[in-house]
Amino acid sequence: MTLTNMLEKEVLIIGGGIAGITIALELAQWGIPPLLIERNSSIGGLASTFCCKASESCNKCFACVVDKRVSEVYQNKKIQLLTQTEVSRIRRNEKKFEATLKKGRELYDLRTNAIVVAAGIDPYDATQKGEYGYGRYPDVITAKDLDEMLRYKGKLIRPSNGELPARIAFFQCVGSRDESIGNLYCSQVCCAYALRLIKAIRYQYPLIEVSFFYMDIQPAGPSFESFLKSCREDRRIRLIRSLPSKIYFSPASNLLKVRVPDPQTGEVAEETFDLVVLSVGMVLNKGAKSLVQWLGLNYTEDGFIESPPLQKGVFVAGACSGPKDIDRTILHSKHIALEVYQFLKGIN
Structure with a gap:
């Protein structure tokens, strides 16, 4: 038996790597409780497998920052987190988006005002x-x-x-x-x-x-x-x-x-x-292809996802928009989080 749940959220963040985590934490502290989904059983993405690369001193690899932010997401009650969850459909309905999410035998029918694609890289x-x-x-x-x-x-x-x-x-x-x-x-x-x-x-x-x-x-x-x-x-x-x-x-x-x-x-x-x-x-995460199609996005000439105009309510964050290290992914994601906030609050 498949169980269907109804959800309504202001923003859906697709991808629980360091980009998605950063945006979720930023929005939560600004009073916008996001839904963060991740297809794997834990969050952190590729960067969560990195070791500390300190030698005589810190070499600024930022692996420890990822571990810290993963812990903060699990502890933040404003962030709804669904792991082992994938998107099976997205379509625009007037000014909102309707998405179907699949978690095991459970389905979630979601209505949301904005979507952040933080699908990461392979x-x-x-x-x-x-x-x-x-x-x-x-x-x-x-x-x-x-x-x-x-x-x-x-x-x-x-x-x-x-x-x-x-x-x-x-x-x-x-x-x-x-x-x-x-x-x-x-x-x-x-x-x-x-x-x-x-x-x-x-x-x-x-x-x-x-x-x-x-x-x-x-x-x-x-x-x-x-x-x-x-x-x-x-x-x-x-x-x-x-x-x-x-x-x-x-x-x-x-x-x-x-x-x-x-x-x-x-x-x-x-x-x-x-x-x-x-x-x-x-290279772009192979799971991002369907998202690009459903959301009407385009690829860059290097095969990553092009950032769309703000008025669409769709945002692309982190390395899926082009190669970035952990530090630059965090900075880019903070900038995208601000754009999402301004879009949801109607700030030009």
């Missing part, structure tokens, strides 16, 4: 870059895999044998700035994200050597230059301006062999590593 599927062997070689992992390893296992290991790696390589721009797959845009946050991971690893494991292969290093905030300088001064961190062309496994040595072309001469060198970390780019 990491690029690294198996699509077959030359790197992700999914075939256990010691080729993504930066997300590494982040989760450090957060949940509390230690760094080679997945193949459980031992501590001695030499690690980071490959940047996997799934970004790549004509061969049609993703020409820069995901913007991957350089700082990977370097923070590297600094955290080097602090915890001072004998590990790390090679960072990149095309260009994207700046990330006013303190990034001094942070990058500290990476360059670390004798066990090599920053190499080249992207490896191929990885293959050597059974004789039980190591990964990496082919690295020289960008000037084209000559190919070969290096060996215990562990390779792929810094994958961002």
